[in-house]
Amino acid sequence: PTPAETTVTMGEASITESNWRLVEVGRVVLLQGDSPYAGRLATIVEIIDHKRVLVDGPSKDAPVPRHAASLSRCLISSLIVEGLPRGARSRTVQKFWEKSEIDSKWQETNWFKRRQQIERRQALTDFDRFKVMRLKKQRRFEERRVLAKIRAKA
Numbered sequence: 159p160t161p162a163e164t165t166v167t168m169g170e171a172s173i174t175e176s177n178w179r180l181v182e183v184g185r186v187v188l189l190q191g192d193s194p195y196a197g198r199l200a201t202i203v204e205i206i207d208h209k210r211v212l213v214d215g216p217s218k219d220a221p222v223p224r225h226a227a228s229l230s231r232c233l234i235s236s237l238i239v240e241g242l243p244r245g246a247r248s249r250t251v252q253k254f255w256e257k258s259e260i261d262s263k264w265q266e267t268n269w270f271k272r273r274q275q276i277e278r279r280q281a282l283t284d285f286d287r288f289k290v291m292r293l294k295k296q297r298r299f300e301e302r303r304v305l306a307k308i309r310a311k312a
Contacts (some may be wrong), residue, residue: 179234181205184242186260187213187232188269195222197273199264201239201255203246212245215260216252224248237263 166173179185185202190194200215200222209229215222242254255261264270282290 179236181211181229181234182237183244184236184254186235186237186239186264187211187227188235189213189215189222189227189231190233191231193227193231195220198222199235199260200227201251201260203241203242203251204244214248214251216255219261235264235267235269237267240307 165175175215181202183202183204187200187202189198189200195215197221198215199217200213202211203214203224204212206226208210210226211225211229211232212222212224213232237258237260239251239254239258239260244249246254
């Protein structure tokens with residue numbers, strides 16, 4: 159089990175706590191859909207009901223004003239703004255956001271890196287795609303040449 163999981167052994171049965179990403183105050187979400195804030199980070203400030211939450215995103219790169227968001231339009235991340243009280247004001251959320259260093263933690267995640275890679279690939283022109291193809295061919299040729307040398311020695 160990972161450090162986040164807890165395992166309780168009761169006789170021969172072993173009960174392991176699930177490590178789902180819970181909808182909780184302080185949880186960082188990525189907004190998606192046709193919202194004007196799609197692709198931006200926000201944190202859950204208050205849970206309105208089982209389908210909607212109040213979010214606020216004080217990120218310096220792409221701020222998100224406080225508003226109600228549907229959970230179906232939120233992707234829940236593994237990041238949490240630690241110690242954020244329920245219903246905190248925007249300024250308080252900003253202080254806790256900066257204290258938790260959410261922006262830098264987000265940029266270290268594989269999720270962010272993958273999104274950046276997809277955006278870069280979508281921005282390629284036809285000539286750029288051609289250059290990438292040529293570079294891949296060159297790399298493949300070099301790998302096969304080295305492999306052939308190793309096989310010849312063996």
